[in-house]
Amino acid sequence: MIKTVKDVALAGKSVIMRVDFNVPMKDGVVQDDTRIMAALPTIKYILEQSPRSLVLMSHLGDPDKDAKKAQEKAEKDGKAFDKEKFIAGKNRMAPVAAYLESKLGKKVEFAPSCMGQKAKVDSLPAGGVLMLENTRFHKEETAKDAASQEVLAKELATYGEVFVNDAFGTAHRAHASTATIAKFMKVNVGGFLMEKEVKYLDPMISNPPKPMTAIIGGAKVSSKIAVLESLLKNASALIIGGGMAYTFLKAQGHTVGKSLVEDEFIDTAKSLLSAAAAQHVKIILPVDHVCGDGFSPDAKVTNVPGLDIPDGQMGMDVGPKTIALYTETILASKSIVWNGPVGVFEFDAFAKGTETVARLVADATGKGAISVVGGGDSVAAVNKFNIADKMSHVSTGGGASLEFLEGKILPGIAVLETK
Structure with missing residues (x-):
């Protein structure tokens, strides 16, 4: 069995956690919160252990593929297409962070990128929660070569001392935020959802x-x-x-x-x-x-x-x-x-x-x-x-x-x- 958050000390530690918040969205509103609710037990447990901070990361759709498909449809229908507006309404994590905040009953800060956020992480209050922008906005997330992935993985690893993967839905992907990050972390454990999936x-x-x-x-x-x-x-x-x-x-x-x-x-x-x-x-x-x-x-x-x-x-x-x-x-x-x-x-x-x-x-x-x-x-x-x-x-x-x-x-x- 895999080690989980219950097997390591989290008090005073900064934690970076991969969640699967790839949820259906419409006009910037969460349509199905199943995956968000499935991650809540692990998130709540971590926060109960008095960590220094908790940084959450997830992808949401595939921005390039989603935009390309929507653009092709718009062109076929003879309509104008605004890629940035499309992505802003479909692939942004800010509405997901706000939704999580309502369910968690605790402030969830939002970072507009996965890169360059160390100062924002360090400025979080004790026990503060931060949601990063869509990991797939960075080409390094899904890059085929290890060196490219490591650029993003190394940056993400600076945001925490403990890596928690509770995103079973992406566990079959060898991406920067799901697997490569573990190379640069001292502690790599699963969340309760990951544990349950493996158990059954x-x-x-x-x-x-x-x-x-x-x-x-x-x-x-x-x-x-x-x-x-x-x-x-x-x-x-x-x-x-x-x-x-x-x-x-x-x-x-x-x-x-x-x-x-x-x-x-x-x-x-x-x-x-x-x-x-x-x-x-x-x-x-x-x-x-x-x-x-x-x-x-x-x-x-x-x-x-x-x-x-x-x-x-x-x-x-x-x-x-x-x-x-x-x-x-x-x-x-x-x-x-x-x-x-x-x-x-x-x-x-x-x-x-x-x-x-x-x-x-x-x-x-x-x-x-x-x-x-x-x-x-x-x-x-x-x-x-x-x-x-x-x-x-x-x-x-x-x-x-x-x-x-x-x-x-x-x-x-x-x-x-x-x-």
């Missing part, structure tokens, strides 16, 4: 309570190959749903109509099925379907009671026979990891399968199973159905949780001290 995700790929069921969905096999291979090592059952299921069904020789299929990954699907059989892992693919005549919330719904999908139909959700298989397997599980929906749950007509999975996982958790919802659309699903609080753990990192489940070493975690 690590056993799923190392030693999960058996039987363990992995539910992997989403659109494409190509994006989930590594996680499927990783989870096969410890899973008792592997539920494959969503658009990726049709590539597997086609690999088995079934007709899939006009469902989403990655033909170039047919052989990969066959290999994964063979590997599962060799390791005695039960693979559950859809045995019936809810189809639409197109990818639309208004698509005409057709129930297909068998494995084969007729021409002109697109698999959009699983049918009742498949749900019965899910029920039997999930409720018998001692541990469950879920990454990706089993249908197009954004469209109400095709949401039943994913909603049922969510409720089954919640029921299993209530009976003692350990459940981990691994980021991305799965999190959106449990939030949509208002049962996130019934899971053991809902990950805050989409890409980070996926890479963790793939068995990769995440740079933002690798630099932290262990115990």
